[in-house]
Each structure stands twice: as structure tokens, then as C-alpha cells.
Amino acid sequence: MIKFGRLILFTLPTVVCSMAQESPYFVTYNHHMEEPGNLDIEVSSTTNVPRSGQKYYFAPYTEFEYGVTARWTTELYLEGQSTYGDSTIFTGWRIENRFRPLKREHWINPVLYLEYENLSEASRIQKEIEGGAPDVSSPNAELRQMKVHELETKLIVSRDVHDWNLAGNFIVAKNFSQSAGFEFGYALGFSRPLATLASGTNCRFCRENFSAGMELYGGLGSTLGFGLHDTAHYAAPVVAWLVSDNTTLRFSTGVGLTHESSPVLFRFGYSYEIQGIGNKLSRLFGAKR
């Protein structure tokens, strides 16, 4: 319990110092990229309600998302987890890149996604679910010894229909550390702002600052056994609140749909977007606008 509390204390200062104008999704990606030159720093966490025989865990992660160009976004993730009655550990890092091949908005907008993961099997953030269900029963000491060097690709398709965003992701992942074959997963999402006309005042609690939606995500097995058997699936209402021009809070309660899923997954995210970080750095050193 002390270690569990220590991880929360370790995470809080980061949360206070970093705070982004984000879609409400935690797992599903849509075709909206980070604006070029902007850095989005996000601290998020995944917490479970365990089944009998499992333990509570708290899995925080920090995400640095940078818009390289209008069609290319790159991200770095650092993640850890703390399991009640077990230990608190760093579980690894990920680098991901998203490319938008088409210049204009179309009826459907594809985005190509490529990620390298250097993790351990103790990773519990469940940023995506592929293959079977993650192991949340074995002790951390055992799981951290099992390294995961994984290449993951996604085909992201997304469109905006009036004020609704509809997005779907198909995931293919290959873990080079194990002979698990290629693993598959999916994520689907829809969301909408609660109001579509901006007021002229800087209100914080107006409906225009809130968006809500739903995510559905899970694993689809692997080349060794494709399908829904022994896989985890979640249905998760999501909500986002634009607290200030560059600060967003997000929350999701994912309900497990299969026996391999946790009964409930709580996700919380707090993000801060630094616009034009290059310009900000130059101003810091005295350059005039």
C-alpha cells in the first residue's frame, strides 16, 4: 500500500505541472493530428476493478505528442504500474508515429500508424488490446522478466459527420520476443461536443467545452488462433472537458464484456498543450515575436 501511495505521489507533481485540447478517446485514434509545432504533454492512468483472485492496480503513463508536420505526429510514452500488495515498477516505453496520407478531408480519412514498444509483460496501461487478454494475475517480479519488443501497426479510419466523429482502428502487432505470431485487435469510437456554437465569453463550464462519446475495444486473437475466444473486450463511455485553452481532462469507465476482461477499467487523463514550442523557446532566450 505504501508503494501504491508512493506512485500516486510521484505522479501528482507531474500532473500539476503538466496539463490538451484532445478528443475524448483513450484507446481509439481518429484522423485529427497534433497541430505542427505543438507539444502535447499528457498524464493518464488506467485502474481496474479486479475479479476474484486478481489485485487492484494503478498504471500511470506520460505521453509526449509532437506535431512534426500537419500530416505527421510522433509520440513517446513512458509507463509504469503499481499493484496492490505487490510492487511498483517501470514497465517500459513506446514510440509511435502517425501519418496521414491524404491532404484533404474525404468521406473517409485513413491514417497509418507505426509503433515500437519496449515493455515488459507487466505493462497494464492497456492503451490498446491485441491478441488475448493481458495477464493481470501473475506477480510483477515474474512478469517484469518477460520482455516485449513489439512492432505494432494500425489502420485508422475516421470521418466527421456533421459534428460527430466516427473512428475505427484495426491493429496488427508482432512481438519479436515471443513466438506468439501476429496479434490482432480493434477499437471503435464515436464522439460529439455537447454544444456546437462557441460563446463569446471565456466560460469554463459551458457545454461547448465538453465532449462525450463511446469506445469499444478488444483483442481478436492471433495467427495462432484468430477470433474472440479468450479475449478481452470493453465498452467505455468517454467524456472530455476543455478546462482552459490548452488543458483537457478526460475520463472513461470501461465495462468488461467478457470473462477475460476486468469488470471495470477506469481511465483518467490530464493533458496540457504547448502551442508553438519552438517559438516559446526562442522567446525564452529573448527573441521578439
Next chain:
Amino acid sequence: MTRPVLMGLGCFLGLFAAMMGQNPAYQPDPDWRAPEEAASKPNPLANRPAAAAGGKKLFLRNCAECHGEDGSGILKKHSADLQLAVVQEEKDGVLYWKITNGNPDRGMPSFSKLPELERWQLVLFLRTLKPAEKQP
């Protein structure tokens, strides 16, 4: 060893400062053209000028970083001077289409993530941008 590094840093920062001015020399991208169907769309908020206040808020939040708070553009960003006649003479539908699609070749992202009415609010606000010397 330290001096060359400092001189290099100074040159770099000087270059940054020189590049940060407004962008009166903005040249529109001739290939960035709205389809006729999109260009002819009328602004549904045209008879609600008060909605421009919301447009201003959205502009400051989403656009000012590149176009400047007065919309005059920033040279370093190669961003459009939105006060120029070449921009102001565009139809509402063209501005809406450009906000929606962006122009990735010139670094302008798509803002389709904003609700449709908010994008029309931005168009309303863009109409209020005038060069300082021309304001009454």
C-alpha cells in the same frame, strides 16, 4: 570551446528573432482552391453577427499562434496575412473550406475537429479583421 558555442547560439537566436515579424509578403498557394460546390456555401450565421465574438475566442485559441492575434500572419510561420484583400475577397464558403481542410503543404492543419458552426464562427470573425490604418 564555450565562445563558439555561445556565438552559434546567438546567431541562431538572432535568426529566430529576425524571422518572427509579420508576413505582409504572403503569397497565396495557387493550388489551394476550394471546389465550386464548397465555395458557394453560404454562412449559416451570416445574420448573427454577435456570433463573431465566439469566433474571436476560437481564433485566439486555434489560429493566433500562427496568424498572430490580429491575423496579420507571422513571417517565420509563412502564415497568411488574413487582413490582405486577397484573403478578405474570398467567399465565405472558400474560407470555411480552407479552415476545414487545411493546407498541409504550407503547414496549415485541418480544423475539421471543430464543430461546423464553430468553423463558420471563425469565418464571421475573419471578416472583422482589418488593417489597423483602415479602421475608422
